[in-house]
Amino acid sequence: MKKLLILIVIGGVSFFSFAKEKFSKALTNYMMGLLCEKQNSLNEAEVYFKKAKKLDPDSESVRLNLAKVYLLKGEFKKAEKELKLIKKKFPSNLEAKFLLVLLYIKQNKKEAAESEYEELLENIHHLRPEEVEICLSLANVYLDKKNYKGAENVLKETLKKNPDNEDLLYFLGYVYYEEGKVNKAIAIWKKVLKINPNHSDSLNSLGYTYAEQGINLKEALVLIKKALKLSPKNGAYLDSLGWVYFKKKEYQKALKYLKKAIKYLEDPVIYEHLGDVYFELKDYKKAEFFWKKSLELKETEIVKEKIKKIKCILKKR
Numbered sequence: 001m002k003k004l005l006i007l008i009v010i011g012g013v014s015f016f017s018f019a020k021e022k023f024s025k026a027l028t029n030y031m032m033g034l035l036c037e038k039q040n041s042l043n044e045a046e047v048y049f050k051k052a053k054k055l056d057p058d059s060e061s062v063r064l065n066l067a068k069v070y071l072l073k074g075e076f077k078k079a080e081k082e083l084k085l086i087k088k089k090f091p092s093n094l095e096a097k098f099l100l101v102l103l104y105i106k107q108n109k110k111e112a113a114e115s116e117y118e119e120l121l122e123n124i125h126h127l128r129p130e131e132v133e134i135c136l137s138l139a140n141v142y143l144d145k146k147n148y149k150g151a152e153n154v155l156k157e158t159l160k161k162n163p164d165n166e167d168l169l170y171f172l173g174y175v176y177y178e179e180g181k182v183n184k185a186i187a188i189w190k191k192v193l194k195i196n197p198n199h200s201d202s203l204n205s206l207g208y209t210y211a212e213q214g215i216n217l218k219e220a221l222v223l224i225k226k227a228l229k230l231s232p233k234n235g236a237y238l239d240s241l242g243w244v245y246f247k248k249k250e251y252q253k254a255l256k257y258l259k260k261a262i263k264y265l266e267d268p269v270i271y272e273h274l275g276d277v278y279f280e281l282k283d284y285k286k287a288e289f290f291w292k293k294s295l296e297l298k299e300t301e302i303v304k305e306k307i308k309k310i311k312c313i314l315k316k317r
Contacts, residue, residue, distance in 0.1 A: 026055035030062050037069060045069050060090050067096070071103060079103055094123060117141070125154060130161035132168060139171055148179040166196050173205065182209060200237070203227035208240040211247045220244045235265025243273055251280050268297040275306065284310050 033048035049066040056062060063086050070079035080103060086096040097120040104113035121138040128134060135158035142150035155172045162168055173188030186209060192202040207223035210216040224240045231237060242257035254277050261270050271294035278287035288310045295303050 026052045026059065026062070029055065030059070030065075033062075033065060033069075037065065037072075042069050042073050046073070058089075060086065060093060064093070064096060064099075067099060071099060071106075076103060076107055092123075094120060097123065114141075125158075129157050132158060132162060132165055136167060136171055139175065143175060143178065146178075148175055151175045164195055166192050166199050166202075169195075170199065170202050170205070173202070177205070177209065182213065185209060198226075198230060200227045200230040200234075203230075204234075204237045204240050208243065211240065211244045214247055217244055217248055233264050235261045235263070235267065235270065238264065239267070239270045239273060242277075246273065246277055246280075249280075251277050255281075266297070268294040268300075268303075271297065272303055272306075275303075279306075279310070284313055288314070 029048045029052035033045045033052060036042070036045035036048060046066065046069050049062055049069060052059065052062045053066060063082050067079045067082035067086065070076070070082065080100070083096050083100050083103065086093050087100070090096070097116055101113050101116045101120060104110075104116060118138070118141050121134060121141060124131070124134050125138050135154050139151040139155050142148070142154070152172065152175055155168055155175065159165065159168050159172070169188055169192045173185045173192070176182075176188060177185035186206060189202040189206040189209075192199050193206070196202075203223045204227040207220040207227070210220035210223075221241070221244050224237060224244060227237045228234065228241065238257050238261035242254045242261060245251070245254035245257065255274075258270060258274050258277060261267075262274065271290045275287045275290035275294065278284070278290060288307060291303050291307050291310070294300075295307065
């Protein structure tokens with residue numbers, strides 16, 4: 001029995017010594033790889049990291065740095081393989097996800113990059129729900145995909161920690177507006193303006209929304225003019241002012257500000273608004289020209305229908 005115990009102890013010490021030596025060699029190769037990577041000797045770095053990986057296949061750091069070397073060398077398939085393995089084995093590794101975003105951008109794989117970016121933001125937001133910038137970035141991704149509920153949820157979650165944050169509140173109002181919940185959007189922007197009467201985006205958005213609804217046009221003018229005092233070369237604000245005048249049927253004033261707006265911001269909505277003004281002024285050729293410009297930047301059924309209408313009018317002439 002004593003002999004058996006002695007053998008077990010000896011065997012244990014022998015295994016520990018072997019494991020310690022193996023780890024030491026893996027660490028040495030890893031450190032040499034880092035040194036070569038720093039000196040931009042990428043081929044040597046790859047050799048050392050591969051040796052380290054063979055000795056310690058479960059090392060997160062070794063695999064990550066090997067993937068970085070592949071990425072720097074332009075060996076994208078190898079880099080992707082390593083990064084995906086890290087993601088699978090170490091799902092909390094945010095750097096691997098960030099490198100995948102970078103990898104897909106380098107390869108012009110837009111959809112894959114966007115998908116990884118969204119996942120990365122979701123992970124960071126889950127870890128740090130109080131972080132305003134991360135929340136806004138994630139909400140913006142959701143908004144682009146018309147995932148309004150997702151955008152609402154992340155904004156509301158971060159607002160619990162930052163209840164008076166103007167940017168979060170403004171963005172929530174914008175999400176409501178895009179979702180068609182206009183009254184909720186108006187209420188939120190009014191709340192922002194109580195916190196900060198000089199919040200220019202809220203001034204403009206509230207004024208523009210009033211114009212779109214055809215209500216409170218006098219107040220809309222006051223709000224947007226105040227926004228323009230704060231940011232006089234803002235194309236979106238100039239467009240809003242032009243649109244209020246359009247709603248008031250003051251077409252020459254509308255034209256003046258819309259022409260100014262397009263100098264600062266080339267936008268399909270501004271071109272559409274210019275077409276609308278020229279249509280009311282019965283300058284149908286110019287109306288058609290600006291609606292076509294709008295369509296070039298963004299295809300919408302409304303503008304297509306306007307162009308069809310104008311073509312019928314011009315044919316009859």
